[in-house]
Amino acid sequence: MSKHAKEMEILKEHLGKHQLKFTRQRELILDAFLKQEHITAEELYHQLARKDPHLGLATIYRTLNLFCEAGLAQARHFGTQTQYDNVSHKGHHDHLICTGCGKIVEFENCDIERLQEEVASRNGFTIQTHRLELYGLCSRCRH
């Protein structure tokens, strides 16, 4: 029994609703993906190459996009690359992004999260996830 039983269930439910099939690859990729907080398709590809050298890169991309549709992942575009965030991961973190050099600093702030909840409930929403990116200049680029 996988330790990602809950997420696997979510995936299966999504597959069922859309006439999609549960495959060995999808199971494998989900298992590996859930061990990360966030990862790129390329990184995941190399990680999995050890377990299954024939897993195609295109399949990784397709599957990660599937996870996004199922609500298990969230795509984030950083410069040229795309990061896929593990939505179920507890310590959700946000990003400070330097518009000068592209440097990225991760942070967490409970107060902000709490205020987000307030805003959401005031509007009748139940938050599943969020994205917060602060754009500006880091100390080096400002000078």
Next chain:
Amino acid sequence: MSKHAKEMEILKEHLGKHQLKFTRQRELILDAFLKQEHITAEELYHQLARKDPHLGLATIYRTLNLFCEAGLAQARHFGTQTQYDNVSHKGHHDHLICTGCGKIVEFENCDIERLQEEVASRNGFTIQTHRLELYGLCSRCRH
């Protein structure tokens, strides 16, 4: 005299500090860029092609990145493309997005903005702008 004198001054100051030169192209591109709220390099390229058919696409990219370093622009990655936002153009709001029906509610929250400033300065950043999106289910979709 250009009506973008203030921004032109910011650019010149940045150029001076970095041993860069003030060129006809940079002036032309800044003028065109500031007329927009946000634009892609490609769009700007086509706009300017009328005024100066020999302006190269590479120059547009280089110059927009320069503007980012000067704090005049801000790059945002949307899917495959990069949008360059005109930082001097204010009027910011955040979004609550329903993952069920796609409904979008705009909101503003000063407390959150204040906390963002705190986080940024703690990391040596000067915020130009930000993006905050809350994803969840609206009251109707939850049932």
Next chain:
DNA sequence: ATTCTTTTTGAGACGGGATATCAATTTCAA
């Protein structure tokens, strides 16, 4: 279990956006 339809996969081709290259040109301080 076997058959049959539908979906998925893998390998590589492909496409678009952005950057790198480099000789010719321009800027600007001396």
Next chain:
DNA sequence: TTGAAATTGATATCCCGTCTCAAAAAGAAT
């Protein structure tokens, strides 16, 4: 005016992500 340093433009190149399509796998029906 001159010359060193930066910039430009045209294009080659890179890289990420998607598309293509024949072969394989899933899973429903029998």
